[in-house]
Amino acid sequence: MNIPDYPHERTPGFNAATLDRKAEWRTDEQAREQALDSAVLVPVCRYRMPMRGDVLETLPARQFAERLDQAIWLGLWNQRSVYTLEVTDAEAAQWPELHFSDLRGAAMRLQPDDAAVMAYARAMIYWAKRHRYCGRCGKATRPTHAGHVLRCDACDLEHYPRSDPSMLVQVSDEQDRCLLGRQPGWPPGMWSVLAGFVEPGESIEDTVIREVWEEARIRVTGMRYFASQPWPFPASVLIGYHAVGDAETPQVEQDELEAADWFSREQIAEGLRSKSFFMPPPFTLSFRLIEAWYDHNAAQPLSALIGRR
Amino acid sequence: MNIPDYPHERTPGFNAATLDRKAEWRTDEQAREQALDSAVLVPVCRYRMPMRGDVLETLPARQFAERLDQAIWLGLWNQRSVYTLEVTDAEAAQWPELHFSDLRGAAMRLQPDDAAVMAYARAMIYWAKRHRYCGRCGKATRPTHAGHVLRCDACDLEHYPRSDPSMLVQVSDEQDRCLLGRQPGWPPGMWSVLAGFVEPGESIEDTVIREVWEEARIRVTGMRYFASQPWPFPASVLIGYHAVGDAETPQVEQDELEAADWFSREQIAEGLRSKSFFMPPPFTLSFRLIEAWYDHNAAQPLSALIGRR
Structure with missing residues (x-):
């Protein structure tokens, strides 16, 4: 049927991640736990992204072990687990090695893979902030599936991140x-x-x-x-x-x-x-x-x- | 650039409505009010659609004058305003001339335009039911823009119907x-x-x-x-x-x-x-x-x- 090859040169940005979303790990806490030693975390502050120069910079996920139930697991990237977590201004200030940048402004200078991971992290955090409460009944939701489902126990509804x-x-x-x-x-x-x-x-x-x-x-x-x-x-x-x-x-x-x-x-x-x-x-x-x-x-x-x- | 004509024969169902969404009327209460005499309403009961045989059946919108602030205005269809509103089982039973049908089951037998209007009505009602409360702060939302925006006055957020x-x-x-x-x-x-x-x-x-x-x-x-x-x-x-x-x-x-x-x-x-x-x-x-x-x-x-x- 004359189907062209994909990917091809017209692919725009935010689109080239080699990250494996590996959906089956979202419900496999043991697999995520076993990968925790090498896991990294993308802290996001007011939707700004951690960078060193023009490169995405991450922190060891172990540093955040007590808060990983609030973090969102993004997938495997170069054999390493990647999480993202929203952090406060005060936390951001504690990591002088990181510079927090607006993704849209930085996107022109980023490597495609870095840009794709940041776009994914930003989208997930935006969604989670807007689904803290159930739209059907107004009660608080709780994250499950490694942050990919926000569940309302009061009315038994699950909210999914979509675009x-x-x-x-x-x-x-x-x-x-x-x-x-x-x-x-x-x-x-x-x-x-x-x-x-x-x-x-x-x-x-x-x-x-x-x-x-x-x-x-x-x-x-x-x-x-x-x-x-x-x-x-x-x-x-x-x-x-x-x-x-x-x-x-x-x-x-x-x-x-x-x-x-x-x-x-x-x-x-x-x-x-x-x-x-x-x-x-x-x-x-x-x-x-x-x-x-x-x-x-x-x-x-x-x-x-x-x-x- | 060798661009094919559209619409074309491969168009699937729910896709051919001659309904004009006329977004500018969503904020023009006066225009909607002037069109009220000939306006019709699609009552929807448990996501089932009002039909007579295989044809979409509507009721005069004037019958619902007191509840039009809870109805969703869909647009102009054959020069007539069309609203949709969720109704109870008891109400549905009051209109013996209507048969309420599951849209998916009925879709094979429907005229394309009827199917398109019903799909739009169903999607809007589904969205409204799931955004009664603000996902960011948990407070109740209120409909505005003729039902196309659900606004949270508590945290100043507007929720839009998307797919x-x-x-x-x-x-x-x-x-x-x-x-x-x-x-x-x-x-x-x-x-x-x-x-x-x-x-x-x-x-x-x-x-x-x-x-x-x-x-x-x-x-x-x-x-x-x-x-x-x-x-x-x-x-x-x-x-x-x-x-x-x-x-x-x-x-x-x-x-x-x-x-x-x-x-x-x-x-x-x-x-x-x-x-x-x-x-x-x-x-x-x-x-x-x-x-x-x-x-x-x-x-x-x-x-x-x-x-x-």
Whole structure:
């Protein structure tokens, strides 16, 4: 059926971990206990990540032996167990060898595997903080399955960590220009593809059609899947599509975007050269979507224009 | 970029609603009020749906005027506002003209638009029931945005209705056989594609690779996106892929599947004829994935073998 190889070069960031989630160990306390000597822990402080320079830095999990029931076991990475745990400002200050960094800001400089483990840790901690109480009955939950289930003993409900599906779409018109939008609050000159959350009862294809209409009053007439990316800011999985739209002038009527417009390759190249135009960095699916469109019919690849891959 | 037309014939069920979600009306009480005379309401009782024969049946929304702040406004359908509201057994018994049906059981017989509206209503009610209390602080939430936001005034957090992304994958081997699995509890002879929830920090492609390995010990070496489908049983959006896997014998080691095996087209055709084999019905993405693989290299389409489309 002409199925392409995967993984492939279009894979965006947060996506390449060699970590083995090894779900069967989540209920195997003995296996985790036996691996504890070499186990490491990623302390997370206000969603900031422990780093030394541009590298993920961990602490021995044994240091946290009394609190491992509050930690979340992430899996096996290079034969070592990896946990994550939320820590206080006071604790963070006790480890002068660690520098706590915002993951989004640091992501451009990270090794792919480090970025993937940090994204996983951040997403799990975000989920756990928002499920301390049962949404059905209001009583406190307790962690089980090594932190992967939050259980309500009062009403017998189990809460699982999942992600909010969101779509990204690079829309082209019949002149092969690219539709980009600007959100209020973005730095001047920054543009990106359109995006939106998938609603209940909606296929992702229907989300693409709905959001492009809501945000820019452009009708999508065809689409093709590109790739997906975990995006822990705070809890998304992004699903990217290329689409074609009708040749109307974009209209922005809602609060979500402050502007939307069609861009030719020449406009983007000229804007990048004069530094009047920029877009999300290369680890983002947004960039990869724009790049795939751009490089399809360009004299010079987009990565050469921005001076990096 | 050779983008195919969408919508296309492979669209599975729950997916074709002409309903306009019209998000701007969620905060426009006046607009909803003006449309109230012709508005209808879908009462939902224990997740069962109001039907007359095989058709979605609604009640005038005016009958529920005092409770519309507890109802969820779904959008505009054929120029009419549509609400949904959970009702009790006693209420359901008061409307003898309605028959309350399980949506999954009825889905095969429904018109696509009816099925799509019911799936949306079911998903919203499921979400609302599980977010009555704030997961961060445990206090009661209150509905706002016409039921599309559940707000916690105690800790100032807003909860949004979203869906759990789950992947489905039809895996082929080098002999172009199809990998199918059986879950414990399924009726004898029923097989389907493999499936699994997308975890935090994971791309959907990585979920495909992980789940096929966890469930059948087959390594995925390439994959291609097929289509997505809303699946409100209880709260998923299904994302379907075709994949190729290595030519090993499937091994089932976990509780999720009781069996997994490779099937040739001949085996499937013979099993369908002798009624020793069956699979999910045509409104499912699972069926559409198997059908797309089957029809790719078959003398007779799968729909002819099962006697329906």
